[in-house]
Amino acid sequence: MASQGRVEAATKGRGFWPCPKQATYTPGTCELLRAMMKESKLTKFQQRHIMDTMKRDLEKEKRRLQNILATGKDKEERKRKPPPVQREDPAPELDRFEELVREIQERKEFLADMEALGQGRQYRGIILAEISQKLREMEDIDRQRSEDLSKALAST
Structure with a gap:
């Protein structure tokens, strides 16, 4: 067979x-x-x-x-991938102060949505604490920028 x-x-x-x-x-x-x-x-x-x-x-x-x-x-053998091309212009750095402003706004909108759904009491303390934390970080950034500006003005 x-x-x-x-x-x-x-x-x-x-x-x-x-x-x-x-x-x-x-x-x-x-x-x-x-x-x-x-x-x-x-x-x-x-x-x-x-x-x-x-x-x-x-x-x-x-x-x-x-x-x-x-x-x-x-x-x-003939097919070779070209090396990856480096991006010339990196993404612009976002300002941390502006990020914090957006985050605070998002949290305020979330809290407003939760209150509209009748669950504001459950989230109010947490959201207000987060907003307070963001405001403190913004104050630190503002203080640092003010110091840098006064040093720059004093040196000229």
Whole structure:
């Protein structure tokens, strides 16, 4: 029986997992593949994924070898990705003071929304504490900027 040559996998495949249609395997190879998959206790999805991947890899390898025979060179060797280009102008730095103003506004809007839903009491203390913290940070930034400005004016 082995002298009959290779058998088209799709015509002789049994059960749920016939071998890929494009590749030809001997019946023994197909049986071995099925047995290995059954032993590994893979789900049907995992088995299908493996078979699809094998089929794609074989097709890719076929095309690569055909290209080598036709041109004498491996197409993959010629394809090189250019190095990534560095961005010339970095994103502008956001002013921390402006960020704090936006954050306070967002918290005020959130508190207003919660009060409209009747849950303002639950969030009022937390939100006011956060706003107070942001205001203190803004005061520190303002104080630091004032000191820097007075030093700059004194040195001129």
